[in-house]
Amino acid sequence: MIPVITAFEQSPDRGKGLARDMRVRWALEEVGQPYEVRLLSFQAMKEPAHRALHPFGQIPTYEEGDLVLFETGAIVLHIAERHAGLLPRGANARARAIAWMFAALNTVEPPVLELVTVRILEGDKPWAGERMPLVQDRIRARLRDLSVRLGDADWLDGDFSAGDLMMVHTLLRLKPSGMLDEYPNLAAYVARGEARPAYQRAFAAQLAVFTGKSPRR
């Protein structure tokens, strides 16, 4: 059964691959699972038909037969549990890889997304300029700890896992800010993620939505 995911009809980042469907696409490419994409307008995302799939009116969702899932973390974990390639075999190593998924989503991503608040949601407020360094320092506190833990390893805990997939994609959002380059081992880590063939295929697929030239047809 081919799963169906949802994604933005109009890419808010103009095909830079920062939207969260990229995480699901990447996971599906890593495990070699074909998928279909249903594109949604911003208006359609807020309508009852989509709300029935996603209570918060966001993308992506994941439909596979009777199963409907929302939340990127849950979707990627579901894929990782059912196909080889994204979680280690040993029970302890598997639990640790899942811990890195949660670390990406609950410890690293929240301060990173505050950049969007200060730049866009509150970009026109008089405090935006003065708040920016405070927000950046909170991000740096996370990056410093992550950089120390990663050290000179290729991935966070053994082989590439769903934890790395989530962390790399979370960190990608920092690339334009230059903050990632303050931690060369993290910049190299993100580059390793981007260089994976599965990432490249997922990136091309989401870019094709923006350019209108699908690599899949």
Next chain:
Amino acid sequence: MIPVITAFEQSPDRGKGLARDMRVRWALEEVGQPYEVRLLSFQAMKEPAHRALHPFGQIPTYEEGDLVLFETGAIVLHIAERHAGLLPRGANARARAIAWMFAALNTVEPPVLELVTVRILEGDKPWAGERMPLVQDRIRARLRDLSVRLGDADWLDGDFSAGDLMMVHTLLRLKPSGMLDEYPNLAAYVARGEARPAYQRAFAAQLAVFTGKSPRR
């Protein structure tokens, strides 16, 4: 084997149960698993011995034989996967319960924790007063969607699950603000969570750390 978790030696909320060890205590109580607690000073949390367990120098951690875990979501999921009582048996229902765990941690908690930023981290800044309603509106957007989805059900998807545990504890932080009372079904949902015997036992145990009168001795 009795797992060992870490918690604050000095409760920052004076025993109100908002620290994240409460989530792990609650999960362990729900499944009837005894546990031990190692208390840490704020200084000890940042030292190498604890950093080896938790890369970001936080609590809680979870040690069980050779396994060391951090991230509340990962710890609660690990407990829920190994004991009955926190995840449904059917594969699809189980995946949906896990989706609610991620929704609590990645969709609802980040805006809720911005209250801490505006009140405490930036409480002395000139913009604190003007930012507060913006932060509150972002929280309300999540609460509104969650309230609609919950409707008049007791729990988010069938029986009580690890997803409800995470969501209830995330929402608890809003109680003092009064925002929860704007959504009576959410206030009742949180009250249902707090009324569970397992919650009560976990709450008493963390309160005892603050009062120094352990209910477990």
